[in-house]
Amino acid sequence: MDFNAVYHRANDNFCxxxxxxxxxxxxxxxYDVKYVNIVQGDPFKEGILGGGETxxxxxxxIPFKKRLKNQIWWTTTLEPQFKRLKYYFELQTEDELWYxxxxxxxxxxxxxxxxxxRQCFVFPWMNPSDIPVVPQWVNDTVWYQIFPDxxxxxxxxxxxxxxxxxxNKGKVSNEEFYGGDLQGIKEKxxxxxxxxxxGIYLTPINESPSSHKYDTTDYFKIDSHFGSEETFQSLVQEAHQRNIKVMLDGVFNHCGSKFEPWLDVVEKGxxxxxxxxxxxEEWPFDFSKGAARNKQYYSFAFCDQMPKLNTNNPKVRDYFIQVCETWIKKYDVDGIRLxxxxxxxxxxxxxxxxxxxxxxxDVYILGEIWHDAMPWLRGDEFDGVMNxxxxxxxxxxxxDKSLSKEDFEFMINRCYTGYMQQTNDVLFNLLDSHDTKRLRSEVHSIDEFYQQLATLFIMPGSPCIFYGTEIAMEGGHDPDCRRCMPWEEIEQGIYDESIEILKQLICLRQQEPLLxxxxxxxxxxxxxxxxxxxxKLGWIDNAxxxxxxxxxxxxxxxxxxxxLFHRHFSEGILGKNGILIRKDIR
Structure with a gap:
């Protein structure tokens, strides 16, 4: 047996x-293991530990499994009578049995x-307060990310x-301002x-000198170029009347160079x-030589204008908790992305x-993490992360055209075996964002564009599209991905066909529970x-x-x-880059 391929631990996503x-x-x-049994029961079934019990x-x-590239992921669900479990595994290959x-x-x-x-695995107690609980509404939500300017x-x-x-067209930079505002979002x-x-996810709207607002000056004040507190309150209220949730962006790892506490530090040391x-690390700062890169202080990505905040400091933690409490109490927002x-x-x-x-x-707490995020998803920090x-x-x-459907299966299964099942339900699934090249500029054809979007809308989690995806908007890497929305052309009907396709996918996602x-x-x-x-299998005989x-x-x-949905499918033939989604009774 390939012992090196076997792994389990009695916590995190394994138990x-x-x-x-x-x-x-x-x-x-x-893959040499042909079946797996679990030998399980209550730890105290035969008496207290160390009491000579047998x-x-x-x-x-264990009946269910998913294929990974080099391993098999076996899974089962148990209902321990007394909320605790002691167990070990039987592993059978073609000619070997190991425990x-x-x-x-x-x-x-x-x-x-x-x-x-016999050093068994033990899950000592299913404490209700330790069970990861996520907001149920998130799995039903289709998000739309907006870069307000x-x-x-x-x-x-x-x-x-x-x-x-x-x-309406052309590349943009972070140095350019186009005047997008909260009233504009409200009117749309x-x-x-x-x-x-x-669901609407807004990149930062607090006071900041930049177009992107990730260099915050005042966390309690809405940027005046976006509008007033009253405008935002009205926006959230009207969104809620349409059953649309609203999520704000919290930039608490770093601030802007005009943040008053930072100005005070620059002046007084x-x-x-x-x-x-x-x-x-060192003061006074020499900005002419790159103070952050020379490690005079830590910042976001060596950017002198974005000094890093010390969230180990209780006063800093209290300050930003108060910020978030204000956003919820004053504006009634439904989520905060960190x-x-x-x-x-x-x-x-x-x-x-x-x-x-x-x-x-049921507030949704979402973390921006681009890698394995298990340490933040144990139920006491974030509900989900950007997937x-x-x-x-x-x-x-x-x-990579050399990849096969088996490779695709392995990659998708890897993404959904890394966390708890309830976490998978509320992962924030996306294909592009304000930080990446736009999907339409990443693919070779419009058909590949829609195939990837179809994949997004059938995955567990909560799908998000970046504004303009519905018209297949193009855009290069940040900041060119942040182009202006071409409303004049949209209103002229130029993009009606592409908008209708995305409407169909969104509607299908909303109406078909199995997706x-x-x-x-x-x-x-x-x-x-x-x-x-x-x-996608249902509990009854349908899929x-x-x-x-x-x-x-x-x-x-x-x-x-x-x-339910198709592209390039006719008379039993699925053409190149075609998509077919159908419901079967089995």
Whole structure:
């Protein structure tokens, strides 16, 4: 047996309570393992530990599995009668049987050896307060990310003198301002509602000298070039009347160079009452030589204008918790996205969650993390994270034509075995954002564009599109991805066809519960290695099948079931870059 391929631990995504009754058990093995049993029972079934007890458990087969590139992920759900569990595994290959304990592998002879220790895995207690609980509404939400300065300029009276005329086409920079505002978003709520959007994620709207607002000057003040507090309150109220949630962007890892506490530090140095609000190594600062890169103080990505805040400091934590409490109480926002969340202290994230959930129990706390985020997703910090690993995996399959549908399966399964199932339900799934190249400029054709979007809308989690995706807006890497929304052309009907396609995908996502489900597998029925097949299974005898032809040749498909969505499919033939989504009764 390939012992190196076997892994389990009795915590995190390998062993955790799904709710108050159910415990999820997962284990990785190599492909040489043909079946896995779990031997499980109550730890105190035969008496107290160390009391000379001889513990035996009930043997249950682990039936469900997902394929990873080099391992198999086996999973089962148990309901421990007394909320605790002791267990080990039986692993069977073609010709070997081994028993897997916390301290390693033993043979059948060793298992039955009198007096030999049996160091079982133990989940000691399913404490209700330790069970990761996520806001249920998030899985039903389709998000629309808005970069306010480039969305819609509706109130020219608040435009600064340097605002440029609105641009329907062409590249943009961070140094340019186009006057998009909160009133503009408010006036487009009907447009978003008709599109099928049920959540708006706004990049920062607090006072800042930049167009992107990630260099905050005042966290309690809405930037006057975006509008007033009353305008934002009205925007949230009208969004809620349309069943649209609103999420703000919290930039708490760093501030802007005009933030008053930082100005005080620059002026007074160690004598400033805010000295410990920042991570400073040397003073006075020499900005002419790059103070951050020379490690005089820490900043965001060596940017002198964005000094890093010390979220280990209780005063800093209290300040930003108060900021978030104000956003919820004053504006009734539904979610807060934490920028550069992986650099915030865990202490701050835990305190923030505790206090915000007191005010609004179903508030959505989202972290911007681009890598494995397990340390932040144990139920006491974030509800979810931006699912960039999924975005990169999807993109890679269409860029690298040597990848097969099995590779696609392995990549998708990796993204959904890294966290708890309830966390998977509220991952923030996206294909592009204000930080990346736009999807339309990343793909070779409009058909590939829609295939990737179709993939986004069938995955567990909460899908988000970047403003302009509905018209296949182009844009290079940051900051060119932040182009102006071409409303004049939209109103002329130039983009009606592309808008209608996205409406169909959003509507399908909203109306078909199985598309939101975490229960999926890859049938691999077709021999063509570039034909993706995904089945979303229901509890009754029904399923939604998704077939995408990413090859250079047409494929024949039996016409059965109810067709929910298709592109390049006719008379049983799915053409190149075609999509077929259908509902089957089985």
């Amino acid at each position: 955790y309570p799904l709710d108050k009754e159910r415990l999820i058990i997962n284990i990785k093995t190599g 513990w035996t458990g009930e043997i249950l087969n 897997y304990f916390e301290d390693g592998f033993v043979s059948q002879r060793q298992l039955n050896m009198e007096g030999r220790s 480039r969305f819609y300029n509706a109130d020219a009276s608040i435009n600064p003198s340097y605002v440029l005329p609105w641009r 709520l009907n447009y978003l509602q008709e599109l099928g959007i049920s 160690p004598d400033s009452e805010y000295w410990e609000w920042f991570l400073i 920028d550069v969340a992986n650099e915030l202290s865990h202490t701050f994230c835990k305190e923030l969650r505790k206090e915000l959930k007191k005010i609004k129990p 960039y690993p999924l975005a990169e995996s999807i993109k890679d399959f269409w860029i 939101k489900s975490r229960n999926f597998h890859f049938p691999n029925f077709y021999e063509n290695p570039r034909v993706i097949e995904i089945s 939604v099948d998704i077939i995408m032809n990413c090859s250079e040749e047409e494929i024949s498909i039996e016409e059965e079931g109810e067709i």
